Amino acid sequence: MRKSVKSIVAGASVTAFMAASMLACTGCDSRQELIIYNWGEYIAEDTVSKFEAQFPQYKVVYRTFETNETMYPNLDKSYDVIVPSEYMVCRLIREERIQPIDWSLIPNATEYMDPMFNNLQYDQDKALSDEVLDFAVPYLYCTVGLIYDANKITLPENVTDAKTIWSIVFDSANANEIGMYDSMRESIGTALNYLGYSINSMNDSELQEALDLLIKQKSEIKPTYGVDNLKDKMVSGELTASVAWSGDHIVMLDRVAELGRENEVDLRLVVPEGSNWSVDMMCIPSNAKNVQGAHDFINFMYNPEIALANCEYVGYSTPNTEAKKMLDPEVANNIYYYPDEHLFSSLEVYYSSSDIEEKYTEIWNTVKASN
Numbered sequence: 001m002r003k004s005v006k007s008i009v010a011g012a013s014v015t016a017f018m019a020a021s022m023l024a025c026t027g028c029d030s031r032q033e034l035i036i037y038n039w040g041e042y043i044a045e046d047t048v049s050k051f052e053a054q055f056p057q058y059k060v061v062y063r064t065f066e067t068n069e070t071m072y073p074n075l076d077k078s079y080d081v082i083v084p085s086e087y088m089v090c091r092l093i094r095e096e097r098i099q100p101i102d103w104s105l106i107p108n109a110t111e112y113m114d115p116m117f118n119n120l121q122y123d124q125d126k127a128l129s130d131e132v133l134d135f136a137v138p139y140l141y142c143t144v145g146l147i148y149d150a151n152k153i154t155l156p157e158n159v160t161d162a163k164t165i166w167s168i169v170f171d172s173a174n175a176n177e178i179g180m181y182d183s184m185r186e187s188i189g190t191a192l193n194y195l196g197y198s199i200n201s202m203n204d205s206e207l208q209e210a211l212d213l214l215i216k217q218k219s220e221i222k223p224t225y226g227v228d229n230l231k232d233k234m235v236s237g238e239l240t241a242s243v244a245w246s247g248d249h250i251v252m253l254d255r256v257a258e259l260g261r262e263n264e265v266d267l268r269l270v271v272p273e274g275s276n277w278s279v280d281m282m283c284i285p286s287n288a289k290n291v292q293g294a295h296d297f298i299n300f301m302y303n304p305e306i307a308l309a310n311c312e313y314v315g316y317s318t319p320n321t322e323a324k325k326m327l328d329p330e331v332a333n334n335i336y337y338y339p340d341e342h343l344f345s346s347l348e349v350y351y352s353s354s355d356i357e358e359k360y361t362e363i364w365n366t367v368k369a370s371n
Contacts, residue, residue, distance in 0.1 A: 031059040034293040037071065037079040039280065040064040042140075044306075044313040051300050058293050078287050080294040086279050087352040089136045090123040098135050098283040105295035108302035109137050112320045116344070117279070124200070124351045136281035137298055140247075140316035143347065144186060144278075145271035145336055147234060147249055148241035155270060160343060162272035166194035168241045170217055178223040179230040179242025184364040185350045186276070187214060190243050193274050200351045207363060214367045231255070237265050246271065246337050247316035254315075271336040273346035279319070 036048075048060045063079075065071040068088040075082070075097055084092065092098045103110055117138050123129040146165050148155065153168060169178045169190065180187050189199035191210035201207060217223060224233060231248055233239040235255045244252075249269040256265055282301065284294045300306060307320035308327070317337050318324055324332050335343055 029059060032057055032290055032293055033061055034058045034081075034290050034297060035061045035063065035079045036081045036297065037063050037065060037074070038081075038083045040066060042083070042280075042314055044309040047301075047306060047310060050306065051297060054300065055293075055296055058290075058296070060297075075285060076287075078289050079285050080288045080290045081297050082283050082285055083139055083280050084283060086122045086132065086136075086281060086349050089132060089281050089283060090125075090128055091352060092283065093128060093131060093135050097286055099286050099288070099291070100134050101137060101284065101298070102295060105292075106137065106299040106302065108299045108304075112302050112304060112307070112322050113138060114319045114321050114324075117319055120349075122349060124353075132281075136283045137302075138319040139280045139282050139301065140311065140314060141277060141279035141319060142316045143246045143271045143336060143339060144189070144276040145244065145246060145249075145269050146241055147244040147252065147267055147269050149234070149237070149239075150266040150268050151264075152240045155268075159270060160273045160346075162193045162196065162274050165270055165272040166190055169223070169243065170194065170213065170221065172220050174240050175221045177238075177240035178217075178221055179233060179239045179244075180217075180223040180225050181227060181230070181243050182225040183227070184360050186243055187367070188360055188363055189276055189350070191217075193272060196274075199274070199276055199348050200356065202356065202359060207359065211363050211366060214363075215370045218367060218370055234267060235259065235261065235265065237261075244269070245316075247314060249336075250315035250331070269334075269336045271339065271343065271347075273343060275347055276350060277339070277344070277347040278349060280316075 042064075048062055052058060052060055065074070068084050071082065071084060072088065089098070118133065121129050122132045146168060148168060155165065155168075159165060168174060169180065180190070185199075188210055191213045192199050192201055192206065195206065195209055195213065197203070197206045197210070224230065224239060230239065230242045230244065231252050234242055235252055246269060249267065252267050256262060256267060282298045284291060288294055301310070302320060304320055304322035304326065307318050307323035311318035311320075311323055311327070324338070331337055339347065
């Protein structure tokens with residue numbers, strides 16, 4: 001505690017007083033706090049320290065969440081940058097929970113963001129979809145496809161037909177060797193895509209078909225449900241095929257190499273037309289306290305070297321055009337990580353509304369409760 005001048009003993013030197021004051025302030029930090037709220041393991045390990053070195057006026061407080069749904073109820077707390085998926089971004093815009101981005105403060109994003117993100121459909125409401133980039137900046141994106149062991153399963157080269165691809169996870173010949181995400185939208189979306197329907201269908205007869213298919217799959221094929229555990233089971237060879245996000249494929253390939261199993265498993269990814277793509281986006285909450293710092297952080301994340309490091313660490317696809325040029329050509333030229341115009345035009349994001357959530361939750365609960 002700092003003392004008042006009146007309490008200083010007469011005759012004490014000014015020097016001694018200054019030394020005491022300095023000692024009392026040891027550990028003081030005058031930097032501005034910048035609170036980041038992101039997915040777990042979704043940033044390169046040294047990104048924050050590099051940001052703080054470049055912007056010494058900020059002290060980053062870094063917090064993580066597991067899903068959009070676990071993030072949402074925490075937004076009453078003050079964060080400066082959050083990283084929700086596109087459907088949650090749309091919800092937050094509707095509810096006025098995030099504030100507009102000042103693009104003049106993020107020149108890196110202006111220069112390096114892939115222009116295709118300007119023309120994508122983020123929501124069923126076209127007017128809202130057109131507003132998304134006023135409030136959010138793409139961070140990383142992915143597609144949903146099938147990862148399979150080519151030593152056990154043969155698929156035609158460059159196949160994108162949903163019926164052909166997803167038949168693997170509904171084929172009784174692969175019983176007990178299939179992985180399905182323990183996730184309502186991914187699993188129902190897989191069934192709808194296989195049946196030739198939109199992954200956002202609200203048609204009762206189409207949804208009934210999807211329900212029947214998933215119940216039959218659970219009964220006859222007995223898939224393993226999960227998320228992270230599916231990666232380990234694919235790498236170990238316990239599973240023959242699994243629904244997966246494209247970023248998980250790179251993680252699996254790295255693990256296969258680390259374990260020296262290249263001659264034992266040959267894990268390949270294929271993304272069917274009509275499947276899902278999703279993008280996680282950097283946003284500034286309406287109650288953010290450090291808006292300038294938030295813009296500085298978003299701009300920093302679009303530095304090509306930083307974007308490349310994050311892309312390579314996480315495994316997901318970068319929207320940064322310059323970072324993409326620096327990627328391994330085998331990654332950058334893979335249409336399942338970076339879909340060409342034809343494939344991308346067929347993919348859908350998951351739309352979100354109270355009606356969709358209610359209907360799909362009912363279906364998924366029925367599947368999970370079935371024998």
